[in-house]
Each structure stands twice: as C-alpha cells, then as structure tokens.
Amino acid sequence: MPATNVAQERVKAIYERETKRFHRDRPKSAALLNRAKRHMPNGVPCAWMEGLYFHQPIFAKRGEGACFWDADDHKYLDMNQADLSMTCGYGPKALVEVMQQRVADGSQFLLPVEDSIEVSAELANRYRLPYWQFTLSASSANMEAIRIARAFAKKEYILVFNGKYHGHIDDTMGYQNSGDDSLGFTKDFSKKTINVDFNDLAAVESALKDHPIACVLTEPALTNIGVIKPEEGFFDALRKLCDQYQSLLIIDETHTQICAWGGLSRAWNIQCDMLTLGKTVAAGIPTGTYGMTKEIGEFVASHLEAEDELDSRSMNGGLAIGGTLYGNALCMAATKVALNEILTPEAYEKSHILGNRLSTGLQRLFDKYGLTWLAQHLMGRSGYTFGPEQPSNASQLAGIAIPFYITPCAPITWR
Numbered sequence: 001m002p003a004t005n006v007a008q009e010r011v012k013a014i015y016e017r018e019t020k021r022f023h024r025d026r027p028k029s030a031a032l033l034n035r036a037k038r039h040m041p042n043g044v045p046c047a048w049m050e051g052l053y054f055h056q057p058i059f060a061k062r063g064e065g066a067c068f069w070d071a072d073d074h075k076y077l078d079m080n081q082a083d084l085s086m087t088c089g090y091g092p093k094a095l096v097e098v099m100q101q102r103v104a105d106g107s108q109f110l111l112p113v114e115d116s117i118e119v120s121a122e123l124a125n126r127y128r129l130p131y132w133q134f135t136l137s138a139s140s141a142n143m144e145a146i147r148i149a150r151a152f153a154k155k156e157y158i159l160v161f162n163g164k165y166h167g168h169i170d171d172t173m174g175y176q177n178s179g180d181d182s183l184g185f186t187k188d189f190s191k192k193t194i195n196v197d198f199n200d201l202a203a204v205e206s207a208l209k210d211h212p213i214a215c216v217l218t219e220p221a222l223t224n225i226g227v228i229k230p231e232e233g234f235f236d237a238l239r240k241l242c243d244q245y246q247s248l249l250i251i252d253e254t255h256t257q258i259c260a261w262g263g264l265s266r267a268w269n270i271q272c273d274m275l276t277l278g279k280t281v282a283a284g285i286p287t288g289t290y291g292m293t294k295e296i297g298e299f300v301a302s303h304l305e306a307e308d309e310l311d312s313r314s315m316n317g318g319l320a321i322g323g324t325l326y327g328n329a330l331c332m333a334a335t336k337v338a339l340n341e342i343l344t345p346e347a348y349e350k351s352h353i354l355g356n357r358l359s360t361g362l363q364r365l366f367d368k369y370g371l372t373w374l375a376q377h378l379m380g381r382s383g384y385t386f387g388p389e390q391p392s393n394a395s396q397l398a399g400i401a402i403p404f405y406i407t408p409c410a411p412i413t414w415r
C-alpha cells in the first residue's frame with residue numbers, strides 16, 4: 001500500500017482485535033478445521049484455501065440468494081460470490097428443481113442430451129461465436145482453446161498479459177525469462193509463453209514479430225489484479241495485429257461474463273476467434289465452455305481422429321480434447337437454467353444499478369475520510385484501487401497491490 005494518510009498503527013491494532021474476535025466467535029469452524037487436518041493437507045479440500053483470507057478458514061453450511069451461513073451460523077453477504085462462480089446466487093429455485101429432476105433421470109451418459117443443442121445455440125446467440133464445446137472448468141476451457149489454437153495456427157507460442165490469471169494451467173502460469181521457480185512444473189514450461197503489459201500494443205507487436213505466436217489470450221479487462229480496463233482502441237488494434245501475424249485472439253470471459261449480457265466482448269464489440277467461460281455460466285455447477293468461429297469449429301470436427309487405431313488410443317495424431325464427464329447432462333441442464341432464467345438482460349440491468357451504487361458509495365467513503373483511493377466501476381463489478389488513479393497495466397499496480405479476493409461485486413441476487 002502506498003504512503004497515505006492512513007494511520008498504520010491504528011489499522012494494525014484494529015486488525016489484530018478483529019482477527020481475535022473473528023476466531024473467538026467461530027468455535028465450530030475451528031473444531032471442524034482441527035478434525036479436517038487429519039486427512040487433508042491444511043485441513044481443506046484444496047490446500048490453498050487455508051491462506052485464501054486473512055483468517056482461519058471458516059466452514060460454510062448453507063446459502064440463499066446473495067448470502068451464506070457458516071458452521072457457527074454467522075450470516076455473510078457474499079460480495080465476491082465465491083470469486084464470481086456464484087453470481088447466480090445460492091440455491092436459485094429454478095436451478096434446484098431442474099437439478100433434482102436431472103439427477104433423478106440420470107446426470108451423465110457419455111452421450112449428448114438435447115439440452116446441449118439449446119445451450120450451444122444460446123451461447124452462440126449471446127457470445128457471437130457459432131460453435132461451442134464443453135469442459136468442467138474455465139481452466140480446462142482455456143487449456144483446450146490454447147491446444148486448438150496451436151493446432152489451427154500451426155505455431156507453439158502464446159501471448160498473455162502481465163497480471164493475468166486464466167487458471168492453474170502450465171501454459172499461462174509462467175513468466176518467460178523470469179527464472180520462474182514455481183514448484184511442480186517442468187524446467188522449460190514457460191519458455192513458449194510471452195508476457196507483456198496490457199494496453200502496450202508496441203510490446204504485443206514486437207512479440208508477434210519475434211515469435212511464432214498461436215494465440216493472444218486475454219480477458220477484455222483484467223480482473224484478477226483489481227480491475228484494469230483497456231484503453232480506447234486497444235482491442236481494435238489488437239485484432240488487427242492478430243490478423244496481420246496470423247495469431248488467434250482468445251477472450252476469456254470467465255469473470256467478465258457477469259458485467260454484461262454477452263460479456264464485455266459484446267458490450268465493447270471485441271471481435272475474437274475463440275471465447276472461454278466457466279464459473280457462473282452454469283450457476284456454479286462445475287462447467288467450462290468455449291466458443292469458436294465456423295472455420296475453427298470445422299477444423300476441430302475434422303481433426304479429432306488419429307490416423308489409425310493405435311494412434312487414437314495413445315492420443316497421437318488427433319486433437320486431444322474432451323473428458324469423460326465433459327458436456328454431461330447435469331452441466332447442460334444447469335447452463336440452460338443459468339442462461340435462460342438467471343443471467344437475463346433484466347438481471348444485468350439490475351446489477352449495473354447495484355454496481356454503480358457500490359462504487360459511488362465506496363468513493364463517498366474514501367472522500368469522507370480523506371483517502372486518496374479510487375473506486376472503480378465496471379458495470380456490476382465495482383472495486384477500488386489504493387491509489388488516486390486507475391492503473392492501465394500490472395506494472396503500474398506495483399506498490400498498490402490488491403489481493404484478488406477482495407474485489408467486491410454487486411450480487412445480482414441482492415434483494
């Protein structure tokens with residue numbers, strides 16, 4: 001945090017007092033955590049969850065609308081919506097009914113179900129790309145999109161922007177030439193991933209010139225380091241550069257789908273070749289999906305099969321995409337409900353009003369207390385920067401770091 005007129009000692013004292021109180025008031029969560037440590041590293045199903053917040057993990061019990069309750073019956077208004085995976089709210093009635101029926105009728109067949117036709121048609125209508133495929137998470141949607149891009153463009157490098165996050169996948173986790181020392185990766189895993197600053201078209205062009213780049217993968221606005229918006233004309237120019245160097249433009253709308261009906265790529269008319277989604281697209285039922293142009297869709301359809309049977313078993317020769325549970329009946333039914341009944345144009349309109357109210361309220365508070373901080377407003381997603389100006393790339397954010405999990409957002413299910 002930059003030097004401001006904040007009394008650091010006072011903040012520290014309040015933080016320590018509140019942390020103590022927080023832990024004292026949650027004995028059931030503490031007991032569950034102790035029990036959980038016997039069979040899970042850190043006592044949580046994903047070891048990183050332990051350090052997600054600045055307090056011991058709390059165990060969630062149930063949720064309703066925009067709120068959830070913990071094991072000690074504390075109620076929380078979820079302003080981060082489980083990192084935007086629960087923007088459709090906890091326990092929406094329409095979803096509950098459909099899920100009950102779907103499980104009773106069979107949730108997975110390793111066969112297509114009719115819902116997949118309606119879902120892909122609606123995704124095509126909303127996100128302006130004609131062909132769709134499904135996975136179980138946004139990470140795997142990005143992984144498959146990159147793989148297809150490499151096969152389609154016949155190039156191996158990818159370009160991403162500093163400060164990005166596209167899931168825990170090797171291709172997007174590394175920083176080329178940074179002496180990356182992340183554990184568990186092969187030594188050279190990041191050598192074909194180029195990272196440049198968002199909004200820096202000269203750096204993009206020079207990377208495209210110097211390397212055989214299959215695709216540029218980016219969010220329409222970076223949302224994992226606060227919010228960084230594109231400068232005027234950035235995406236038009238990026239599109240032109242991608243065309244000039246025969247690189248695909250993949251837009252990751254995993255987070256930004258909550259900003260506008262059809263995502264920010266529709267709102268800002270960004271022309272992309274592929275588009276990836278996950279999180280709330282199926283109202284929190286684990287689902288990822290990616291859209292593609294007609295040309296890429298046809299390429300996928302005609303490049304799955306390996307030359308002979310031996311190759312097809314070893315996955316040599318064809319495009320390696322898909323998984324046993326991908327595109328299952330439960331995911332399809334959930335996505336249909338989310339798109340048709342929850343993520344409606346009216347819901348987005350409401351979230352814009354709430355998002356505006358949130359950022360205006362935050363700014364009023366900052367001004368009232370003389371803080372040189374800036375509230376941001378990106379439709380339903382509002383946040384703040386611990387500095388007076390909106391940064392335009394990750395480098396400018398250095399020194400005013402914002403942990404991703406405190407980016408607030410107006411819940412569309414707020415009543």
Ligand SMILES: Cc1ncc(COP(=O)(O)O)c(C=O)c1O
Nearest residue numbers: 137138139165166167254255278
């Ligand atoms: C923009 C973006 N893409 C992809 C992902 C990966 O999502 P998941 O962890 O659900 O696979 C995230 C997760 O935060 C994300 O923010």
